[in-house]
Amino acid sequence: MVKEKKPVEYINHGTDEQMEIYGFKKSIPYMIITWFFITLTLGFLRLVFYWKPNWMLSCTHRQCDLSEATSILLRDKYQQWFVEQVETIIKPSSEDNNEDADSLDLSYSTRHSMQRSYSQSRKTFTNQLPITYEDNTNEKESFLSDQITTQKDQTIKLFVNKKLKYTWNEETKKYERLKGLEDDVSIHYFPRCRGLTADEQADKRLIHGENSIKIHLTPIFVLFFREVLSPFYIFQVFSCALWYFDDYIYYASCIVLLSVISIVYSLYSIRQNERALRDIIHHSGTVTVFRKDPMGGQKLTEEEIPSESIVPGDIIAIKNMSMMQCDAVLLNGNVIVNESMLTGESVPVTKTALSSSRGASFSMSQDQFSMSKVTQDVKLSIKEHSRHILFSGTQVIQTRYYESEKIKAVVLRTGFNTTKGELVRAILHPKPVDFHFNNDTHKYIGALSLIAFTGMIFSMVLKIIRKNPAVDIIKRSLDIITIAVPPALPGALTAGLIYAQNRLRKQKIYCISPRTINIVGALNTFVFDKTGTLTEDGLDLKCVLPIRNVKSEKGEEIYFDEEVRDVSEFEEKNKMLQAMASCHSITRIHGDLAGDPLDCKMFEFTKWDLNEPNQEETENFDTFAPTTVRPKSKRYDTDDPYEIGIIKQFPFSSSLQRMSVVVRVLGNKNFVMFSKGSPEKIGELSKPESLPRDFQKMLTYFTHEGYRVIAVATKQIDLSFVKVQKMEREKLENDLEFLGLIIMENRLKPETCSVINKLKAANIRTIMCTGDNILTALSVARDCDMIDEEDRVVIVEANSGEDPKFSYAEIVRQKVKEIEFDPKSKKLFEKDKNSHFHFAVGGKSFDVIRKEHKELFKKLAVRGTVFGRMSPDQKQQLIELLQDLG
Numbered sequence: 001m002v003k004e005k006k007p008v009e010y011i012n013h014g015t016d017e018q019m020e021i022y023g024f025k026k027s028i029p030y031m032i033i034t035w036f037f038i039t040l041t042l043g044f045l046r047l048v049f050y051w052k053p054n055w056m057l058s059c060t061h062r063q064c065d066l067s068e069a070t071s072i073l074l075r076d077k078y079q080q081w082f083v084e085q086v087e088t089i090i091k092p093s094s095e096d097n098n099e100d101a102d103s104l105d106l107s108y109s110t111r112h113s114m115q116r117s118y119s120q121s122r123k124t125f126t127n128q129l130p131i132t133y134e135d136n137t138n139e140k141e142s143f144l145s146d147q148i149t150t151q152k153d154q155t156i157k158l159f160v161n162k163k164l165k166y167t168w169n170e171e172t173k174k175y176e177r178l179k180g181l182e183d184d185v186s187i188h189y190f191p192r193c194r195g196l197t198a199d200e201q202a203d204k205r206l207i208h209g210e211n212s213i214k215i216h217l218t219p220i221f222v223l224f225f226r227e228v229l230s231p232f233y234i235f236q237v238f239s240c241a242l243w244y245f246d247d248y249i250y251y252a253s254c255i256v257l258l259s260v261i262s263i264v265y266s267l268y269s270i271r272q273n274e275r276a277l278r279d280i281i282h283h284s285g286t287v288t289v290f291r292k293d294p295m296g297g298q299k300l301t302e303e304e305i306p307s308e309s310i311v312p313g314d315i316i317a318i319k320n321m322s323m324m325q326c327d328a329v330l331l332n333g334n335v336i337v338n339e340s341m342l343t344g345e346s347v348p349v350t351k352t353a354l355s356s357s358r359g360a361s362f363s364m365s366q367d368q369f370s371m372s373k374v375t376q377d378v379k380l381s382i383k384e385h386s387r388h389i390l391f392s393g394t395q396v397i398q399t400r401y402y403e404s405e406k407i408k409a410v411v412l413r414t415g416f417n418t419t420k421g422e423l424v425r426a427i428l429h430p431k432p433v434d435f436h437f438n439n440d441t442h443k444y445i446g447a448l449s450l451i452a453f454t455g456m457i458f459s460m461v462l463k464i465i466r467k468n469p470a471v472d473i474i475k476r477s478l479d480i481i482t483i484a485v486p487p488a489l490p491g492a493l494t495a496g497l498i499y500a501q502n503r504l505r506k507q508k509i510y511c512i513s514p515r516t517i518n519i520v521g522a523l524n525t526f527v528f529d530k531t532g533t534l535t536e537d538g539l540d541l542k543c544v545l546p547i548r549n550v551k552s553e554k555g556e557e558i559y560f561d562e563e564v565r566d567v568s569e570f571e572e573k574n575k576m577l578q579a580m581a582s583c584h585s586i587t588r589i590h591g592d593l594a595g596d597p598l599d600c601k602m603f604e605f606t607k608w609d610l611n612e613p614n615q616e617e618t619e620n621f622d623t624f625a626p627t628t629v630r631p632k633s634k635r636y637d638t639d640d641p642y643e644i645g646i647i648k649q650f651p652f653s654s655s656l657q658r659m660s661v662v663v664r665v666l667g668n669k670n671f672v673m674f675s676k677g678s679p680e681k682i683g684e685l686s687k688p689e690s691l692p693r694d695f696q697k698m699l700t701y702f703t704h705e706g707y708r709v710i711a712v713a714t715k716q717i718d719l720s721f722v723k724v725q726k727m728e729r730e731k732l733e734n735d736l737e738f739l740g741l742i743i744m745e746n747r748l749k750p751e752t753c754s755v756i757n758k759l760k761a762a763n764i765r766t767i768m769c770t771g772d773n774i775l776t777a778l779s780v781a782r783d784c785d786m787i788d789e790e791d792r793v794v795i796v797e798a799n800s801g802e803d804p805k806f807s808y809a810e811i812v813r814q815k816v817k818e819i820e821f822d823p824k825s826k827k828l829f830e831k832d833k834n835s836h837f838h839f840a841v842g843g844k845s846f847d848v849i850r851k852e853h854k855e856l857f858k859k860l861a862v863r864g865t866v867f868g869r870m871s872p873d874q875k876q877q878l879i880e881l882l883q884d885l886g
């Protein structure tokens with residue numbers, strides 16, 4: 001019905017939410033004809049249009065250019081159609097803003113219209129703002145291209161789909177998603193941002209709307225009609241009417257009763273779900289915004305406003321123990337947040353300031369990584385800069401600031417554009433996971449209808465031949481349809497859902513999309529990560545393996561020393577002990593230690609004390625007062641104090657597999673860096689001559705036994721304080737001196753084995769995809785019965801440009817019998833389809849196979865059970881592959 005003469009246009013091109021977009025405008029003749037037919041069919045055609053709104057649009061409107069469209073038709077990749085109305089907003093002129101180029105207002109307008117205003121505003125802009133980065137025209141160009149100035153009266157055309165707004169871009173002649181400051185904005189923008197005036201804020205609110213994630217309860221009568229107008233119920237009404245007409249009263253009444261109960265119950269559960277979701281999600285309060293001086297002065301004024309009023313570009317104050325109401329980029333200080341609402345991880349996360357024009361005094365609390373990028377034109381990326389972004393819905397549990405300055409953040413995104421908004425949108429508009437199921441249902445109903453129709457014709461012909469009365473012929477023939485297609489089906493399905501939902505509720509599992517329960521039976525694979533999911537989070541520390549020098553004929557050689565079970569016996573100058581006491585991101589929340597469970601266990605093992613500067617102490621320092629650690633026995637006030645100040649932290653990152661700190665021992669001049677992380681990564685970053693000769697042997701031994709192994713290394717840093725602050729992470733974390741290994745226990749959670757066995761009994765495949773060592777993962781997989789005792793494990797190794805290698809995990813140097821790889825065709829043949837073997841693969845090989853051995857990659861997804869040393873991106877790639885393969 002849609003004329004596809006022109007090439008298809010898209011919104012959200014290249015993303016998961018890509019949709020085809022078509023423009024339509026009203027056509028009076030089409031409308032008259034359509035309504036004529038609707039009247040002719042006694043409204044039945046309107047009912048069909050209710051089910052198929054895209055048909056209605058095509059029958060009453062004419063397809064036109066998007067620029068003149070009054071209605072928009074969208075089709076997503078699941079072939080779902082959406083019809084949206086175009087709204088027009090008149091934005092009043094704002095002469096003041098035209099003058100003030102550094103309003104840095106990023107909103108609905110386009111990069112091109114930004115460029116237009118750039119030439120007028122460049123002079124004013126460069127005069128007013130101090131430029132601290134290199135005087136590079138391109139850089140400024142791109143920085144300035146991220147601004148717009150408001151022009152005269154503006155007509156803004158937009159439509160809303162799935163809670164997101166799309167605005168018309170006059171320059172590109174396209175509808176584009178309305179974003180906050182997250183799109184194509186240079187990170188230079190944030191430290192210089194000076195907030196908005198009340199007028200600018202009101203202007204922006206016109207387009208961005210309220211900053212709230214509100215879920216309105218659908219009126220009961222709307223819910224009722226939505227339910228009753230579903231094809232199933234309409235068919236039921238038809239069947240019951242026929243039965244009543246046919247004096248088939250009892251059965252018809254039973255079906256009516258059943259349907260009423262099922263409708264009432266489903267309305268009740270929908271309403272309950274909506275209410276629960278609304279109560280969980282909705283939060284509001286007041287926030288302090290820092291307003292820019294409309295006269296161009298440097299002083300910011302504070303104002304308390306409702307959180308609903310903030311817009312992207314506002315500067316807000318971050319308060320202790322508050323709930324974030326928007327996504328915002330941190331400008332100064334440190335903030336510890338609980339992100340469990342978004343990530344499910346209850347480990348407190350430290351957020352640091354993105355960057356500052358004041359350079360080093362701020363950089364104290366920054367990730368060097370982002371600091372290094374200040375000198376280049378780096379665009380803000382939510383993923384890459386997430387350490388500097390406070391997300392909506394997360395709880396601020398502690399703020400640390402310097403020089404009594406309030407903690408400020410620039411509002412990045414508001415309302416449904418925030419990460420929390422995305423989550424809520426995913427709940428409200430879930431991906432049609434039951435796509436295939438629905439298709440099959442339609443096929444099934446189609447087949448039944450065909451049988452019914454054939455039966456009807458057959459019965460009609462028979463009755464005509466037998467010369468039965470006309471009323472009888474009609475009644476009996478239609479009756480055939482109600483026999484072939486069971487009208488009680490929706491009732492039966494709802495009854496099944498009610499039962500299933502109640503059972504789930506008893507297990508504290510709440511279902512937001514009850515229809516999904518129908519297809520849950522079709523789940524065939526479960527992918528687990530290991531730490532904190534299959535195994536306990538707070539692992540016990542088994543021992544520490546320091547290194548020692550051994551004199552041999554070849555001179556001094558390094559080997560691992562004996563296992564040490566109590567590191568507190570070491571003297572405080574011992575580097576291994578110092579590393580364990582300082583290389584972590586632990587903080588104190590209400591007096592208790594909080595942080596990564598691994599870090600906490602390691603720190604507790606040292607029996608040292610952690611001291612964080614309180615507010616007064618911080619205010620006393622011109623610069624930052626560091627967190628310090630000291631042996632419990634050696635207080636600061638004793639004659640022989642011993643204390644280590646943590647000057648800088650490079651937080652742990654799963655993809656880097658390590659974290660580092662730069663510290664200074666009280667009274668020492670030099671800085672020392674301690675790094676800890678996966679042995680593979682730390683081994684790679686350490687000087688080869690500092691690695692013990694038995695490094696690989698011991699690593700294999702402990703991982704094989706199922707232990708979690710963390711390596712520790714150090715480096716002397718002969719740089720000044722300021723240089724240390726400015727140095728990039730990558731430049732510091734190299735040429736390390738290896739110190740030793742920390743061996744931690746990997747204990748299965750009590751419920752792990754029974755869950756895995758239940759899944760296996762239900763014929764559901766289980767996979768482990770972890771960031772930990774592949775041998776540790778294999779050992780845990782065997783312990784939890786994911787891999788049966790008699791099953792063989794084939795480890796797949798692949799290096800770029802070479803054929804993959806296959807070897808048994810436990811039987812060294814035996815040729816793998818189960819499979820054969822043909823190097824010519826690059827195909828893998830399974831010799832015995834019934835043999836129970838599992839593939840295990842590490843992150844590096846996974847990457848090579850994904851890029852170079854497509855065929856094997858698919859086989860990995862089918863036969864792979866253990867995926868070790870996987871980065872977060874690789875974990876996602878595996879899930880996507882499994883989903884693609886169905």
Ligand SMILES: Nc1ncnc2c1ncn2[C@@H]1O[C@H](COP(=O)(O)OP(=O)(O)OP(=O)(O)O)[C@@H](O)[C@H]1O
Pocket residue numbers: 529530531532596598599652654655657658659676677678679709710769770771772773870
């Ligand atoms: N706090 C930490 N400090 C330093 N290194 C760590 C820390 N936590 C984990 N590591 C190392 O980095 C590796 C990768 O960590 P990541 O969090 O990706 O996965 P994981 O915790 O081992 O397992 P899973 O993916 O099953 O949760 C770990 O195996 C460990 O060697």
